[in-house]
Amino acid sequence: MNKKSKVILLPCSSYREEIVYENLEIGLELLGGIEKIVKKEESILLKPNLLKKAEVDKAVITHPSVVGMFARLMREKGYQDLSLADSCGNGTTTRVIHGTGIDRYLEKYGIPAIDYSKGIRVEYPEGIQAKEFILPKELLEKDCVISLCKMKTHALERITGAVKNSYGFVYGFHKAKGHTLYPSADSFARMLVDLNQYVKPRLYIMDGIVAMEGNGPGSGDPAPMNVMLMSQDPVALDSVFCNLVHLNPEMVPTNYHGEKMGLGTWKKEEIEIVTPDGTITMEDAVAQYGNPYFDVDRRVARSGMWERLAKALNIFQKKPYIDPERCIRCGICVKSCPVPDKAVDFRKGRENPPVYDYKKCIRCFCCQEMCPEKAIKVK
Ligand code: SF4
Numbered sequence: 001m002n003k004k005s006k007v008i009l010l011p012c013s014s015y016r017e018e019i020v021y022e023n024l025e026i027g028l029e030l031l032g033g034i035e036k037i038v039k040k041e042e043s044i045l046l047k048p049n050l051l052k053k054a055e056v057d058k059a060v061i062t063h064p065s066v067v068g069m070f071a072r073l074m075r076e077k078g079y080q081d082l083s084l085a086d087s088c089g090n091g092t093t094t095r096v097i098h099g100t101g102i103d104r105y106l107e108k109y110g111i112p113a114i115d116y117s118k119g120i121r122v123e124y125p126e127g128i129q130a131k132e133f134i135l136p137k138e139l140l141e142k143d144c145v146i147s148l149c150k151m152k153t154h155a156l157e158r159i160t161g162a163v164k165n166s167y168g169f170v171y172g173f174h175k176a177k178g179h180t181l182y183p184s185a186d187s188f189a190r191m192l193v194d195l196n197q198y199v200k201p202r203l204y205i206m207d208g209i210v211a212m213e214g215n216g217p218g219s220g221d222p223a224p225m226n227v228m229l230m231s232q233d234p235v236a237l238d239s240v241f242c243n244l245v246h247l248n249p250e251m252v253p254t255n256y257h258g259e260k261m262g263l264g265t266w267k268k269e270e271i272e273i274v275t276p277d278g279t280i281t282m283e284d285a286v287a288q289y290g291n292p293y294f295d296v297d298r299r300v301a302r303s304g305m306w307e308r309l310a311k312a313l314n315i316f317q318k319k320p321y322i323d324p325e326r327c328i329r330c331g332i333c334v335k336s337c338p339v340p341d342k343a344v345d346f347r348k349g350r351e352n353p354p355v356y357d358y359k360k361c362i363r364c365f366c367c368q369e370m371c372p373e374k375a376i377k378v379k
């Protein structure tokens with residue numbers, strides 16, 4: 001019988017340092033010890049979700065307490081060569097973490113934050129969707145990566161969890177370009193799977209103590225899910241996240257393609273869920289820790305002819321729109337739009353909110369992701 005993918009589920013309803021620390025320590029023990037995953041002499045990059053500068057309690061970024069207590073644990077276990085970085089959606093690592101508390105923890109545990117300085121083209125002939133990536137020089141210099149992801153909703157992929165967190169490995173503006181190269185949810189998901197298979201993070205730890213529901217990943221609402229999840233299989237981890245929020249995991253493109261392309265499994269019969277009190281079934285996990293009211297897109301996607309027709313006619317497509325009452329005309333959405341001649345722009349002057357040209361829009365939702373005022377929604 002094939003070995004199951006192990007996902008550690010840690011019930012945790014507080015960001016208090018000692019509670020988070022204790023849970024992370026238990027989680028690593030349940031995985032068989034961090035020493036089995038990463039060698040002491042290796043250089044390790046910690047990769048939190050640092051989408052953009054935002055107040056910590058808005059659940060936009062991986063909580064500082066999770067990042068800080070994991071850093072402490074690694075230091076206490078004797079890991080010397082640790083650093084932290086993300087290719088943030090808006091701003092550099094040091095700018096985004098400034099004042100969040102992550103900066104304070106890094107200082108305390110002597111861990112440098114890296115602002116990526118250069119992108120290097122790497123070829124990946126084995127890739128199914130992506131044959132090359134532009135990755136930061138500083139990332140390529142490390143022996144391994146540990147992903148510290150956040151449990152959030154996402155307009156394009158329904159959720160952003162373990163697999164999607166790896167998009168922050170792509171260097172700078174090449175992230176925006178990636179949306180034009182892989183404009184559909186499926187092609188983007190396949191590229192993400194290739195990326196995970198290229199970089200191969202050794203471990204994924206998900207902060208789901210307070211998740212984000214609704215208009216994620218940047219403008220949703222905090223929703224306590226009271227768990228942390230850990231796994232070396234990012235698809236299995238995301239599948240547990242989906243099950244907990246009553247979303248069919250197969251409907252998430254990164255899960256569907258992740259399983260097909262051999263990154264991991266979303267199938268419950270192939271996942272072993274381990275808690276500090278022992279192994280439980282997916283049904284038990286959902287019954288004990290799930291939330292059927294979590295606001296996430298559970299609609300069944302159209303497929304085949306109907307989808308192609310809807311796309312061709314540009315109807316029944318999800319699209320972003322701006323709430324003029326909330327918009328402060330900052331222009332971040334315009335800057336974030338990867339379409340060369342801008343699908344959203346100040347077509348009626350800077351004194352009015354930007355206006356969409358839906359014929360140009362590729363529905364990547366970067367504008368919605370980066371709007372600092374929650375002014376962009378998807379309908
Ligand atoms: S990013 Fe948001 S607030 Fe800024 S101009 Fe665009 S819609 Fe308005």
Ligand code: SF4
Pocket residue numbers: 320336337338339342343344356360361362363364365366367368
């Ligand atoms: S307008 Fe928004 S959703 Fe459309 S292509 Fe530009 S960033 Fe993407």
